[in-house]
Amino acid sequence: GENVEQHPSTLSVQEGDSAVIKCTYSDSASNYFPWYKQELGKRPQLIIDIRSNVGEKKDQRIAVTLNKTAKHFSLHITETQPEDSAVYFCAAQEYSGGGADGLTFGKGTHLIIQP
Amino acid sequence: DSGVTQTPKHLITATGQRVTLRCSPRSGDLSVYWYQQSLDQGLQFLIQYYNGEERAKGNILERFSAQQFPDLHSELNLSSLELGDSALYFCASSVGLTGNGYTFGSGTRLTVV
Numbered sequence: 001g002e003n004v005e006q007h008p009s010t011l012s013v014q015e016g017d018s019a020v021i022k023c024t025y026s027d028s029a030s031n032y033f034p035w036y037k038q039e040l041g042k043r044p045q046l047i048i049d050i051r052s053n054v055g056e057k058k059d060q061r062i063a064v065t066l067n068k069t070a071k072h073f074s075l076h077i078t079e080t081q082p083e084d085s086a087v088y089f090c091a092a093q094e095y096s097g098g099g100a101d102g103l104t105f106g107k108g109t110h111l112i113i114q115p
Numbered sequence: 116d117s118g119v120t121q122t123p124k125h126l127i128t129a130t131g132q133r134v135t136l137r138c139s140p141r142s143g144d145l146s147v148y149w150y151q152q153s154l155d156q157g158l159q160f161l162i163q164y165y166n167g168e169e170r171a172k173g174n175i176l177e178r179f180s181a182q183q184f185p186d187l188h189s190e191l192n193l194s195s196l197e198l199g200d201s202a203l204y205f206c207a208s209s210v211g212l213t214g215n216g217y218t219f220g221s222g223t224r225l226t227v228v
Contacts, residue, residue: 032213032215034216042221043205043219043222044158044205044219046216046217049215049216089157091158093213095213100171100212101171102148102160102161102162102171102173103158103160104160105157105158105159105160106157
């Protein structure tokens with residue numbers, strides 16, 4: 001089955017700086033890679049996703065890059081703000097016309113924005 | 116409000132007992148997924164139902180079972196509960212068979228004492 005490794009487990013950055021979280025996956029058949037943000041005691045919320053036919057995707061201050069050859073993908077947050085503090089999860093999934101298994105999640109990164 | 120409704124929000128029960136968690140998907144969504152979130156195991160996929168049928172299975176224990184009813188709500192049944200089953204149980208839903216962009220409910224926090 002799929003295995004997703006996520007680093008670092010904790011990341012502390014100064015407000016206004018950039019944050020980068022990295023994930024690697026094991027199954028070359030995986031073709032969908034979402035990122036979720038989870039605030040304490042709340043549900044995971046999708047913040048951005050990328051499919052394997054795309055190398056990069058951006059949405060305002062958030063971007064995701066994918067390197068299929070190396071089987072890794074990264075989340076980039078620029079101009080970090082206090083409200084970016086949360087746990088971020090990467091995930092991978094293989095899907096085909098017949099459906100897909102569930103998402104395989106990384107262990108999460110606790111992002112701390114220092115004022 | 117995500118549109119995915121989970122009940123109850125909190126549940127405290129004793130070891131050896133059986134509980135049922137309930138999930139109502141967003142309007143129009145046919146797929147329901149169950150996930151378990153614990154400190155040591157992280158977020159783990161348990162099982163998926165699509166339009167009443169089981170479609171994918173993850174790390175679901177034999178003591179756990181689920182079903183999706185004709186009105187598309189789903190129930191996760193946990194039996195012979197152990198201390199290690201204490202966790203947050205999330206339900207998510209999506210329109211189709213894949214999980215692309217699906218939405219999580221607020222979760223049920225299960226505490227086994």
